[in-house]
Amino acid sequence: MRETPANLGADPGADPGATARPAAVAPAGAVTLAAWSGPDSGADRRADRDAAPTRTAHRLHPADEAAAVATIRGARLRVRARTTAVVLVLAAAVTAAFALAVGYGDMVVPLPDLIAILTGGGSGGPRFVVMELRLPRALLALTVGIAFGLAGAVFQTLLRNPLASPDVIGISAGASATAVTATLTFGVSGFALSLSALGGAFVTAALIYGLAWRQGVSGYRLVLVGIGIAAGLASVISYQLTSSRVTEAQSALVWLTGSLNGRSWNQFVPLAISLAVLLPLTALVASRLRALQLGDDAAGGLGVRVEAARLALIACGVALAGVATAAAGPVAFVAFVSAPIARRLLPGRGAALVPAALVGALIVLLADFAAQHLISSVQLPVGVATSIIGAPYLLWLLARNNKEGSGG
Structure with a gap:
C-alpha cells in the first residue's frame, strides 16, 4: 500500500523544518475554524464591513440644498405677501364702509364736504348730522365689530373649535343676563350698566371654565358646558322680560337683539x-x-406655561366680548363668523387675529347700514341684520360637522 508523504499539500513557502499538520476533514455543511479564524479573517471582516450598507446621513448637494432653501423662502414670502394684501383690501373696505355710513342718509354729504367736516371745517346742518348723529354711531359700529371679531378669533383658535365663540358658549349670554337684571330689577343705566355687563361676562366665563376643568380644559367640553350655561341664562332673561312692565321689557328686548340706535359719544368713549x-x-x-x-x-415642550397662557387669552377674549356687549348689546354672530371668513381669505392656517378684527368691523358697519336703510320707515336693530348672515352659517357648520362625525 502506497504511503502518502506527511508534508503533502503543505505550503511550499513554509519552514521545511516545521512539522506539518494533517488537514482535518469537516463534515458536509459544517463551518470550519478557518472560515472565521484563518490568516485572512481580518481582511475578510474589513471587506464585509466596507461592503455592508451604512446608515450615515446623506447630505444634500450644495446646489440642491440652496434650491430647497430658496423654495421654502419663496413660499413664506408668498404667504406673507398674500396676508398683507388681504389686510390692505379689508382695511380699504372698512374705510369705504365707514365713509358710506357717515356720509349717506336722508341728508347726503358729498365726500369733499365730509372730509372738510371731519378735519374741523364745515358748519350748519351737515356738520351737526355728521358729528353728533352719524359719526358716533359709525365709530361705535367700527369698534364693536373689532372687539367681537377679535374675541371670536381668540376663542376659536385657542380651543381649536369653530363653535367656540362668545355668543355660542355663553359669554354674551352672561353679560346680557346681568345687564337685563340690573336694568329691570334695580333700574341701573349708563356707565353702571356697562360695568354690570362686563362683570357678568367675567363671572360666566369663570363658571364655565371651572365646570369644564378636568385636569385641564378641553375645547369640546368647554363648548358643551358653555352651551348649557347659555341655555340656563336664557331662561333668566326670559323671566326678567315676562315679569317686568311692557315698556321696560321692550327697550330691554331691543338691547338684547344688539342695537346701535340712539347711541352717542357717551357709549363710544368708554x-x-x-x-x-x-x-x-x-x-x-x-x-x-x-x-x-x-x-x-x-x-x-416649547416652554409655554399652558394653563397660564390659556387663562390670559380667555381673560382677554372675555373682556373684549364684555365691553362690546356693554356698548351695543349682544350683536349676534359677529364673533362667530368673523374668524372663519378671515381664514378663508388667507393662504395659511394661523390665528388671523387682525383680519378677523377687520372682518368683524366690516360686518357690523354694513349690517348697521342695511338695518337703517333696508326699510325706509323703520330702523332695525343691527343684530337682526347680522343674524341673517350668521344663522345660515351656523346651520351649515353643524350639518357639516355632523356629516364628518358620522363618516358620511
Whole structure:
C-alpha cells in the first residue's frame, strides 16, 4: 500500500523544518475554524464591513440644498405677501364702509364736504348730522365689530373649535343676563350698566371654565358646558322680560337683539378707552397662541406655561366680548363668523387675529347700514341684520360637522 508523504499539500513557502499538520476533514455543511479564524479573517471582516450598507446621513448637494432653501423662502414670502394684501383690501373696505355710513342718509354729504367736516371745517346742518348723529354711531359700529371679531378669533383658535365663540358658549349670554337684571330689577343705566355687563361676562366665563376643568380644559367640553350655561341664562332673561312692565321689557328686548340706535359719544368713549388697553394686551399674550395651536404637550415642550397662557387669552377674549356687549348689546354672530371668513381669505392656517378684527368691523358697519336703510320707515336693530348672515352659517357648520362625525 502506497504511503502518502506527511508534508503533502503543505505550503511550499513554509519552514521545511516545521512539522506539518494533517488537514482535518469537516463534515458536509459544517463551518470550519478557518472560515472565521484563518490568516485572512481580518481582511475578510474589513471587506464585509466596507461592503455592508451604512446608515450615515446623506447630505444634500450644495446646489440642491440652496434650491430647497430658496423654495421654502419663496413660499413664506408668498404667504406673507398674500396676508398683507388681504389686510390692505379689508382695511380699504372698512374705510369705504365707514365713509358710506357717515356720509349717506336722508341728508347726503358729498365726500369733499365730509372730509372738510371731519378735519374741523364745515358748519350748519351737515356738520351737526355728521358729528353728533352719524359719526358716533359709525365709530361705535367700527369698534364693536373689532372687539367681537377679535374675541371670536381668540376663542376659536385657542380651543381649536369653530363653535367656540362668545355668543355660542355663553359669554354674551352672561353679560346680557346681568345687564337685563340690573336694568329691570334695580333700574341701573349708563356707565353702571356697562360695568354690570362686563362683570357678568367675567363671572360666566369663570363658571364655565371651572365646570369644564378636568385636569385641564378641553375645547369640546368647554363648548358643551358653555352651551348649557347659555341655555340656563336664557331662561333668566326670559323671566326678567315676562315679569317686568311692557315698556321696560321692550327697550330691554331691543338691547338684547344688539342695537346701535340712539347711541352717542357717551357709549363710544368708554369702549374706545377699553380697547386702547385691551388691544395691546391681547397682542402681547397672543404671541403664545401659535404654540398652543400645536397642542398642550407641544406647547409645554416649547416652554409655554399652558394653563397660564390659556387663562390670559380667555381673560382677554372675555373682556373684549364684555365691553362690546356693554356698548351695543349682544350683536349676534359677529364673533362667530368673523374668524372663519378671515381664514378663508388667507393662504395659511394661523390665528388671523387682525383680519378677523377687520372682518368683524366690516360686518357690523354694513349690517348697521342695511338695518337703517333696508326699510325706509323703520330702523332695525343691527343684530337682526347680522343674524341673517350668521344663522345660515351656523346651520351649515353643524350639518357639516355632523356629516364628518358620522363618516358620511
